[in-house]
Amino acid sequence: MGPEQMADVPQNGVALPPPRPLDAIDQDILRILQADGRASIRSVAERVHVSRANAYARINRLVEDGVIRGFSARVDHERAGHGTSAYITLKIVQNTWRTVREQLRQLPGASHIALVGGDFDVLLLVHTPDNRALRELVLTRLQAIPEVLSTRTLLVFEEEDVEPET
Numbered sequence: 457m458g459p460e461q462m463a464d465v466p467q468n469g470v471a472l473p474p475p476r477p478l479d480a481i482d483q484d485i486l487r488i489l490q491a492d493g494r495a496s497i498r499s500v501a502e503r504v505h506v507s508r509a510n511a512y513a514r515i516n517r518l519v520e521d522g523v524i525r526g527f528s529a530r531v532d533h534e535r536a537g538h539g540t541s542a543y544i545t546l547k548i549v550q551n552t553w554r555t556v557r558e559q560l561r562q563l564p565g566a567s568h569i570a571l572v573g574g575d576f577d578v579l580l581l582v583h584t585p586d587n588r589a590l591r592e593l594v595l596t597r598l599q600a601i602p603e604v605l606s607t608r609t610l611l612v613f614e615e616e617d618v619e620p621e622t
Contacts, residue, residue, distance in 0.1 A: 472522040481506060485514055486523070491619060493527040530617055538565060538583035540590050541612035544598065545576035552603040553577070559601050563593060576608070 478486070484504045488495055501511035518524045533541060548556050553571050560569050560580055568581040584590040590609070598607055 473520075475523075476521060478523070482514060482518065482523075485511065485518065489515075489524065489527070493529075533583040538585055540584045540586050541615060542582055542584075542590055543610040543612065544580040544582060544594060545608045545610070546578040546580060546598070547605040547607075548577045549603045549605060556601060556603050563597055565589070565593065 481504050485500055488500050488503055497508050497512050497515070500515070501508045504511065506514070515524070533539075546556070556578065557569055557571075560566055560578070563580075563582065565582045565584045566580060567583055568579075570579045571577065572579050582590070582593060584593060590611075594607060594609055598604055
């Protein structure tokens with residue numbers, strides 16, 4: 457499916473307009489908000505050298521266009537009680553991605569789900585309280601999904617979010 461066709465695909469039930477090119481100011485606004493999603497309109501406007509009204513309009517357009525999908529906190533999972541993290545690869549029955557994705561979204565601790573090409577079909581990042589909870593998730597929850605043919609668990613020893621430069 458080409459980029460021009462993807463504009464019609466609903467995201468969260470809302471059809472998005474076709475992608476528009478982002479200029480340098482839009483890119484700067486994105487970098488600022490990725491580093492600090494709580495940055496005020498005033499501080500964003502000052503840092504990118506536009507009026508507050510212009511910054512507000514640009515941020516709203518980025519949200520409406522689906523470029524900004526939301527604002528969230530970056531969590532230290534270990535300090536939040538989820539000391540075990542793992543990437544889990546899944547091989548699934550052909551053409552069942554949407555069904556499997558919906559079931560994976562319901563899993564406790566699921567953090568990122570990606571359909572990928574290569575030796576496996578899906579890459580799932582999970583955060584669980586401990587190895588016992590991870591074992592339960594993989595052996596009981598994941599392997600009970602009929603469309604999942606096999607799994608492989610890659611335990612994360614250490615992780616770090618790569619922060620955008622501001």
